[in-house]
Amino acid sequence: MSEMWLNMGPQHPMTHGLWNLRVHIDGEVIRDVDPEMGYLHRGIEKLSEDRHYNEVVTLMDRTCYVAGLAWEHLYILASEEALHIAPPERAQYLRVLCEEFQRIASHLMWYAAFVQDIGLMTPFLYGMRDRDLILDLFQSYTGARMTYEYMRVGGVRNDVPPGFTDRARQVLDWLEPRFVEYDQLTLGSDIFHKRCDNLGVLRANDCVTQGVTGPMLRSAGLKRDLRKDRPYAVYDQLDFEVALADTADVTGRYLVRLEEMRQSVRILRQVLDWLDRHPGPVMASQLPRWLGAPYAPVGREGYLLKRNYPKGVGFSAVEEPHGEALAYVVNEGGEHPYRVKFRSPVYANIAAARHYLVGYRVADIPPIMGSVDICVGEVDR
């Protein structure tokens, strides 16, 4: 058979973003792959060194454009540790509210794009329709549907408006029966099973060696979820299960993501109940003025000169919709972070592409790469 290198991307429906998958094929069989990244590299880590701590939040929405709030949460947790600032409890619950709604929105976006890849058109429209309900909620308290800029060092920008919790519950009530419909549309379809079963298999030890995390790892049966294993914010006070599957293939990843959405609904109901019962401040009471936090109260401490402020290093790890995201923020005095380093889960998941693509056919690439849930913004940063 004839062997050749084939370019899939940067403009290809499979990529879901801007990157290039170079495939070495022997006839129809994949012999080797070499992902080429960097088309979307904006130097976010470098730009962060030139901005105030709160201005970096703007970049976080652009880092991952389908899970902006999860990345804001990641960065804010690390910079608060570096700056020795603690947020009030209500702000932490609001951040969890943001992250879990964002998880559902991100998974719905993935669901819509993925099922279209494998040839099912109707679920695409259903997924996008239901995601819009969550974006409407975001809009009602952050003012934006995509680039929220909601979280601040020391808390969140503003509280949710009156009546928000009831509207949010209505959305959850609408969503829950929809998950059953999604399963009927996909798992009930022969096309789905023929295109997804036993495809893109990546077993648990390979996942660990290759640094693969998130739903891909959990679909291989390894129970690791940072919300449980290394609880941040208020996740240790919330009751939920870790979604698991054991098939390690495309179908397994589908099942894990669907179950994660159900668990997110469960978390959100607890968070909404808590928010109803515990009104309070959403921003730390005293913040240093040099932080440049708009809408933030400035206390006596606020007039501290920056040079008197303690240095520090902040580290945070967040279970983002795509997997485990890490941030490392170095505060060396000065009004800007000295160095910001992010770890994107999709970065590691794409790096392992050789291990779940080689041996399959060219036509298998769209469903397999679709099941990885790619967001190029956070890979290239």
Add this chain to the structure above:
Amino acid sequence: MKPEDLARSLPPVLAPVLLGVEAFPGFAARVRFRREGALDVFRAIHDLGFTHLAMIGGIDWVDHREVIYTVWSDEARTYLLLSTDVPADDPRVESAVPVWPSANWHEREAWELVGITFDHHPDLRHLLTPDGYAFHPLLRSFKIHEPEELEVKTRHV
């Protein structure tokens, strides 16, 4: 896992290359080591159960550079920070790919952005920047823009 327990469980032959095992916020501990013994330290840490390498980053401290490794243990359920200093005029360290294959892309990134060379890396190519790109953007000497002299014009004097 406490830093003292970790220090005790590391093999004694590593003593000459270890510079310290200390408490560090967010991590079980920070292990500082000399770059000459990097591969031995990686193997010892990997054997302690830290099988998942999460990220590798470089920090430019102007007079020297620091390479940080973040590893996770599924048994201890905790992160560990490994750190080594390399001189700015000879920024090289042994590649971690033989121990953690996932280090591949992280080292490529640290090489092109912070200018740290990883010896015996299987495939040290540009990843995020174009081939032949001659700069290391995350060095402090790489300025995004020079401060500009702004002329302020106003009608109200």
